[in-house]
Every structure is written in structure tokens, then in C-alpha cells.
Amino acid sequence: MGDDDQIDSAPRAHDLPLAASGSARSATPGPVGAAARPDTAPVTAPLWPFRILALLGASVQGRDQFTSDNWQLWAAMAAATVYTIFIIVRPIAHRDDLRVRFRVVLEQALITALVMLTGGWLSPLALCLIPSAMVAGFSAGTIFAAQLASSTVVVVSVQHLTETDPSVGARDVVLWAALIGTVVFTSGLSQRASADAARQREAANVRVSRLAEANSLLFALQRVAQSMPASLDLDEVVDSTFKRVSSLVQADTVALYLLNETDRRLELFRNIGSVAPPMVQMAALPAAIRPAIESPRTVRSAHLPPGGGLSLEAASAVYSGLRARGSLLGLLAIECDRPDALTQQHSEIVHGLAEAFGIAIDNARLFRQIRAASANEERARIARDLHDHIGSSLAFLGFEVDRAQELAARGSPVGPVLGELRDHLTGVINEIRETLHDLRTDVTDERDLAAVLGDHLARVRSRGTLDARCQVETEFRPPRPVEREIWQIALEAITNVERHARASYALVEYSTSRGHVFLRITDDGVGLNSTSPPTDRYGMVGMRERAARIDATLRVEPAAGGGTIVTLELQTDEAAP
Structure with missing residues (x-):
């Protein structure tokens, strides 16, 4: 920054470190923040062992059929082998979406075509339909896998029944339909259990993420609370903050001005060091201070022109407007008689304290208003009690004294009147005691x-x-x-x-x-x-x-x-x- 540095107040709410200006959101402790990042990588079905076993089983089962003139079986076996290698390298994700379903349908169509070209249910490649049914169930669930498997069973069965003896063909159809149906059902149940586990894992990740956010917020609130004066008394708030500023910043003048809304002027509330003007009109503020008043910024001026600060001797300064609830409350001014005496670190210190100081001042002023309103209400209640009861009794005593004076002036006996007066006075004293007791209760x-x-x-x-x-x-x-x-x-x-x-x-x-x-x-x-x-x-x-x-x-x-x-x-x- 240059000679006139401005710090935006947005980071204040997180109370950034004094010598750094990184993002406050990085304040989340490492382990919690790491746990809050869920694993978003797609989960793949571990079906490659079943594919390899199905391919080996087809090779063993069809060893007698691999003759020189059975080129269809050789081509189908080669295609199945190439596809198995491809699907092991690029497996189908264990995830239900259109792209995955499209790949599952293509695989089922390819394997079904190879089976039909090589003998239907008698083809050794029929074993490859089992891992295909498994991947359909794992990826899209029981219903989709059952629909796809049913289509395959119907197509292959129609061809198989037309090319073989009906009784033998029917037995093969039932056997393979039951086998593939069992695979579809079990893989669908596994997919459902896996989906439930994924939802639970996601919910756990969300809870951990929320805990991490709460941890970050509590950490930020703790940092702010440490910089806020705990008292609700305005004088104590100002005294404690001035002591903290003086211990962190070596300055010749530390002044607090509070805004008078009626006259639109800043009035000096507390000053330490060089003499500062008792009040400053908002329209007559020095140019170096105006940015801190007009927007939530902390302003550092390394070289003030003569008369450019609040005190006449000021040569460098840091100014920060004090705000709460979106309104300007006052100005915290820190000035030195030497140029370049206040560094960027000093500016960050004041910047970190300014918002907490403004909130503390606002709280103290609100508390003072509430306390004054409560005191006024209590005084009014006491006044009503004294007027309604004690006041009327004292007025009656005054009338009795006047009557005794008139009797004495006429030479009449005043003893009975004085006795009554004494009884009434005793009653008034008791009433005062009872009233005071009620006020204390x-x-x-x-x-x-x-x-x-x-x-x-x-x-x-x-x-x-x-x-x-x-x-x-x-x-x-x-x-x-x-x-x-x-x-x-x-x-x-x-x-x-x-x-x-x-x-x-x-x-x-x-x-x-x-x-x-x-x-x-x-x-x-x-x-x-x-x-x-x-x-x-x-x-x-x-x-x-x-x-x-x-x-x-x-x-x-x-x-x-x-x-x-x-x-x-x-x-x-x-x-x-």
C-alpha cells in the first residue's frame, strides 16, 4: 500500500490476524475442515473377476466347439474378449443415470447378439450374460435390470426354441431364466443396500460439514469476543479499549469522537496525549479522515500535511469509523507527531478492534438508555405511591396542626387534638415503613x-x-x-x-x-x-x-x-x- 492506505471492513467480522489479511474462512481447524469434504468420485461395481470367470468358463465349456470351420464362435469369442478387456479398463460406474443406463443397454445388446450367433442357450458365451445382468442390477436397480434381462431371455428363448427340441429347449429356457432372474434379484438388493449406505454416508458428510461451519463460526466469534470489552458501562468500555490500543500502538494522540446526530458533528468523548479539538463539524473534516467516515474503512496516512489531522502536531495517523447496526457512531483517531510512525501492521490492529469497539459502544449506550428508562419508571411508581398514600396522610396532618393552632388562639384546650395528631403521625410513620418495605420486596x-x-x-x-x-x-x-x-x-x-x-x-x-x-x-x-x-x-x-x-x-x-x-x-x- 501507499502513503494513504485503506482497509475494507468486510473481514472485521472474523477478526483477522494482525499481520496477515488472508481469508477468514480458512480459520476452520484442519481435521474438521478435511472431514467436511465428501468423496465425490463415482463408485464402480467390482465385477471384473466375474467377467474373467465368465470368459474362462465359456472357453472351457466350448472347447469342443472351437473347430476350424466354426468361424462364428471364434469371432464371437474374440469380440467378447476384446470387450471384456475394454470394460475392465473402462468399467461402468455404479451410478444410476442416462449415460450408465445407455452403456448397460449396449453391453446387454452386444452379449445377447453374440449368444444368438453362437447357438442361443447352448452357446458357451451365455455365461457372459450373468455379469451383464449383475452390472445392470448394480447400476440401475432391480426393476431396470429385470426389464432388460426379460427382453434378453425372451429374444434368446424364441430363437432357441425354434432351433432345438421343444422339451429340451423349454428346460434350458427355464434354467437360464431362473439363473439370470436370481442374479438380477440379488444384484438389485445389493444396489439398494449400496444406495442406502451412500445416502447415509452423504447425510453424515452433511452433518460433518455443518459441524465444520459451526466450528468456524464459533472460532470467529471467540476471536471477536476476545477483542470486545465485556462491560456494558460506556466509561469502562472506553477505558479498557484505550488501554488495549495504547499497549499495541505507540501513539502521541488517541481520541474517541462520538457522533451527535442532531447537530451532525463529532464531539470529543475521550482523549489521551496531545490536545484534540473538542468538536468537529462533519462538513469540516480533514480530507484524510473523510474516507473513514463515508465508508467502512480504516485509513492510514503516513504523511499528513500541516494541519491535516485533528491535532496540530499530527504527521501520520490511522483513522477508523466506528459503526454498529449499519450506522456511524463515531471516530477512533490515532495520531503521531512523526511521519511514517504508524505502519500497516498498526492499521490492521486498529482495523481489527474497530468493529468490536463500535458494537461495544452501541451496546453500552443502549444499556444506558434501558437503565435510564427503567429508573424513570421506578421513580414514577415510587412517586405515585408517595403521592397516593403518604402525601394524603401528610396533608391531613397539616390540617390537624392548623386546627390545633385555631383552638389555641381561642384559648380552647388542644390536648385532645394533639393526641389525635400524635396517633395520626404514628400511623404515617407506619405507612412509610410499609411503603419502604414494599419497595424493597x-x-x-x-x-x-x-x-x-x-x-x-x-x-x-x-x-x-x-x-x-x-x-x-x-x-x-x-x-x-x-x-x-x-x-x-x-x-x-x-x-x-x-x-x-x-x-x-x-x-x-x-x-x-x-x-x-x-x-x-x-x-x-x-x-x-x-x-x-x-x-x-x-x-x-x-x-x-x-x-x-x-x-x-x-x-x-x-x-x-x-x-x-x-x-x-x-x-x-x-x-x-
């Missing part, structure tokens, strides 16, 4: 939903305002995220019963069986129609959102005899271990 790997429900309902009963009972029948445990959402829905429903329904009794039914999860909370309170709550009252919106997140069905309906029934149903194929 959750399902864990050690405590499933049934155990958490039992403990919580025991605390509800201990407060003396609601007789809350639980019926549990579980065959399996749902996945933890699903179980946590079900717990939060149940907690919200129980809290609504305790605070708003004015109920004396509540029943929580929870069961799991064959992938089905069922939860029902029933109370004997005033019911929904009596209270007529607004849409977002009593946490209904939050309960429905949680149910939607786990693809569950949530129904809130009045009970027949008064009160409310909250029902949650969920179908799941997963079970927690």
Missing part, C-alpha cells in the same frame, strides 16, 4: 412469587384492616422478568384493595400449569362502579402496561356479589431453572 432466585405473596399478605393481615388470604398451586416457575412483572401487578392490586376498596376480605389465587400462569385478586369491597375512578387512578394504567410487556391478558371487572375481580392470564413456553 421483590422476587429473587431464592424466593419465588408464591413465597413473596405469602409474606406480603401476612403483613397485610397484621395491620388488622384486611383479611387477605392466598391460594397457590404451582407446577413450574415462570422466567424471572415475567415473575417480577406479575408481582408488581399483584402488589398494585392488593394495595388498591387495602387503601381504596373498603373491603374486609381479599383472596389472591396464583397457579402455574403446563405453560399457563393465572393470577386473580378478589375482594368484597365497594367495587369499581361505586368509586368511578378516573382512568389513571389506582395504578390501572401501570398494571396494564406491565401486563402488555409480558404479553399477558389483564381484566378488571366487578364481582357478582360486590367488590372487584382483577384477573391476569399468561401463556408461556419458558420456565425458570
Whole structure:
């Protein structure tokens, strides 16, 4: 490469060696890759011993017929010998296709003609029909070989019966037909067994080939995983990658810029070494950096012009755009104050790290967004709990304090009011404790939903305002995220019963069986129609959102005899271990 080298990013997914740029597909280990190559050479029927024996048998059987005036037998024997030598050198493949069938038919026609020219079933060359029938069965199967042999038997038999005594001729026909039929049947069975074995061998080769591909993929994934930071914290991802880059590349400046999509500019996120500009507009990027931004390439510049890099002192540099999911995330810039300080090997090092670094940054940013959304949701839930319960209690205490002040101003006794105020304050403190306990309570790997429900309902009963009972029948445990959402829905429903329904009794039914999860909370309170709550009252919106997140069905309906029934149903194929 020249002074400005560009490396296409396609090999990144396989994390090529630093000093080489061969195909990543050669990473398959040798033994597995070798086993994955099936033998495609055609298999030939080993029939040459039978052909030679048939030819020798014909010579022995017809020794008395080889006279000087029997030129037909001599010519037929010579033709059979030449053909036997030819077919031994160029055997018929043990394979069923048109070309093989054509050669089998030609052989059968040749041998049949030689037999008919030399006496029919009395010809010594009739023995050569046996290996011909064998090759037909081995190559094309029982049906084709039987059709071909039947044609031969019929043609030869017709001639034989017209030239010999009918009774003797019929006996010869039956004998040879039975012999050739037996050969056809046995060779056809052998062909079928051989075909089954070939299919099994091919299936085994396919499995081995797939194992080899999986081995190659796992090997590539292992190489990529070794170069990816394991943390999902953005700062830790950047710190670990910068340490690795610094240990592999001796540079004066290592800078990470992240793209601001709104303003279309690169903003400096981390910098080591020389001073780099805090932000760079995309339209004002130096010419040496643009190829790395515009396409997935790693760019090496051995000689930068003055001011051609990000830092003023940069004389050589390697730039790589960071991408994930097909989008540009930022820029990794490595610069040196000396020309030719960064070699092609350094460019390959950065090239190998860039894609993994981009994916790690994208994962960390997504995790940060998810964590922020979860934290916002939890803060909103805590705020609702404090507002609905603690806030109203504190407001009531404020009214009581104002009433005590008015009584004191009129000179009336304030002792009874202060006593009531003290009782209400104690109640608020207990409510805060219960609320904090509920916020801390959750399902864990050690405590499933049934155990958490039992403990919580025991605390509800201990407060003396609601007789809350639980019926549990579980065959399996749902996945933890699903179980946590079900717990939060149940907690919200129980809290609504305790605070708003004015109920004396509540029943929580929870069961799991064959992938089905069922939860029902029933109370004997005033019911929904009596209270007529607004849409977002009593946490209904939050309960429905949680149910939607786990693809569950949530129904809130009045009970027949008064009160409310909250029902949650969920179908799941997963079970927690």
C-alpha cells in the first residue's frame, strides 16, 4: 500500500490476524475442515473377476466347439474378449443415470447378439450374460435390470426354441431364466443396500460439514469476543479499549469522537496525549479522515500535511469509523507527531478492534438508555405511591396542626387534638415503613412469587384492616422478568384493595400449569362502579402496561356479589431453572 492506505471492513467480522489479511474462512481447524469434504468420485461395481470367470468358463465349456470351420464362435469369442478387456479398463460406474443406463443397454445388446450367433442357450458365451445382468442390477436397480434381462431371455428363448427340441429347449429356457432372474434379484438388493449406505454416508458428510461451519463460526466469534470489552458501562468500555490500543500502538494522540446526530458533528468523548479539538463539524473534516467516515474503512496516512489531522502536531495517523447496526457512531483517531510512525501492521490492529469497539459502544449506550428508562419508571411508581398514600396522610396532618393552632388562639384546650395528631403521625410513620418495605420486596432466585405473596399478605393481615388470604398451586416457575412483572401487578392490586376498596376480605389465587400462569385478586369491597375512578387512578394504567410487556391478558371487572375481580392470564413456553 501507499502513503494513504485503506482497509475494507468486510473481514472485521472474523477478526483477522494482525499481520496477515488472508481469508477468514480458512480459520476452520484442519481435521474438521478435511472431514467436511465428501468423496465425490463415482463408485464402480467390482465385477471384473466375474467377467474373467465368465470368459474362462465359456472357453472351457466350448472347447469342443472351437473347430476350424466354426468361424462364428471364434469371432464371437474374440469380440467378447476384446470387450471384456475394454470394460475392465473402462468399467461402468455404479451410478444410476442416462449415460450408465445407455452403456448397460449396449453391453446387454452386444452379449445377447453374440449368444444368438453362437447357438442361443447352448452357446458357451451365455455365461457372459450373468455379469451383464449383475452390472445392470448394480447400476440401475432391480426393476431396470429385470426389464432388460426379460427382453434378453425372451429374444434368446424364441430363437432357441425354434432351433432345438421343444422339451429340451423349454428346460434350458427355464434354467437360464431362473439363473439370470436370481442374479438380477440379488444384484438389485445389493444396489439398494449400496444406495442406502451412500445416502447415509452423504447425510453424515452433511452433518460433518455443518459441524465444520459451526466450528468456524464459533472460532470467529471467540476471536471477536476476545477483542470486545465485556462491560456494558460506556466509561469502562472506553477505558479498557484505550488501554488495549495504547499497549499495541505507540501513539502521541488517541481520541474517541462520538457522533451527535442532531447537530451532525463529532464531539470529543475521550482523549489521551496531545490536545484534540473538542468538536468537529462533519462538513469540516480533514480530507484524510473523510474516507473513514463515508465508508467502512480504516485509513492510514503516513504523511499528513500541516494541519491535516485533528491535532496540530499530527504527521501520520490511522483513522477508523466506528459503526454498529449499519450506522456511524463515531471516530477512533490515532495520531503521531512523526511521519511514517504508524505502519500497516498498526492499521490492521486498529482495523481489527474497530468493529468490536463500535458494537461495544452501541451496546453500552443502549444499556444506558434501558437503565435510564427503567429508573424513570421506578421513580414514577415510587412517586405515585408517595403521592397516593403518604402525601394524603401528610396533608391531613397539616390540617390537624392548623386546627390545633385555631383552638389555641381561642384559648380552647388542644390536648385532645394533639393526641389525635400524635396517633395520626404514628400511623404515617407506619405507612412509610410499609411503603419502604414494599419497595424493597421483590422476587429473587431464592424466593419465588408464591413465597413473596405469602409474606406480603401476612403483613397485610397484621395491620388488622384486611383479611387477605392466598391460594397457590404451582407446577413450574415462570422466567424471572415475567415473575417480577406479575408481582408488581399483584402488589398494585392488593394495595388498591387495602387503601381504596373498603373491603374486609381479599383472596389472591396464583397457579402455574403446563405453560399457563393465572393470577386473580378478589375482594368484597365497594367495587369499581361505586368509586368511578378516573382512568389513571389506582395504578390501572401501570398494571396494564406491565401486563402488555409480558404479553399477558389483564381484566378488571366487578364481582357478582360486590367488590372487584382483577384477573391476569399468561401463556408461556419458558420456565425458570
